[in-house]
Amino acid sequence: MASDSRMVALGFGKFARADRIFALERITGEERGDGRRTRVWIDGVTDPLIASRTEITILRDMGQESAVNAPELDEAMDLAARLAAAAEAGRVDLSDLGRRARRLLATTTPQEGRPRQPALR
Known part of the structure; x- marks a missing residue:
């Protein structure tokens, strides 16, 4: 299977390679808002990046439409x-x-x- 190295926009000028993203977590409650929608864990990066885009939008950009129900x-x-x-x-x-x-x-x-x-x- 070929590696997917396309870049995925996380918002506010942040990008990550689709094949390096290994987890997405929706931010909820009072933490959510002001451009804080999703925590994105990337292989090789210790702390998650905060994305201003929803996890569903990121999944679509990664080519993971089947994961979006x-x-x-x-x-x-x-x-x-x-x-x-x-x-x-x-x-x-x-x-x-x-x-x-x-x-x-x-x-x-x-x-x-x-x-x-x-x-x-």
Whole structure:
């Protein structure tokens, strides 16, 4: 099997070779936010890098689509996290949240004659 040496963007100018990434961990709770989405463990690097991209997006870029089971769930979780953060900060943009929610719902509801589409980012 050939080695996959493509570069994967982790965000904020950070890149890693796909064949050197050996673990991804979603950051949750209060640690998540402000560009902190995923811990990325890379062979030869002692501490994980903090990526501003979700683990699902990184997996897709690595060519691991089969490992991604529910892109809609990731989008819904991101939407919920944004809403919670905006509500705490007292600045909820209902127009933007409504648009994102409609787009997410459209991707999870198959329309006649059209297969279900992946969530847009």
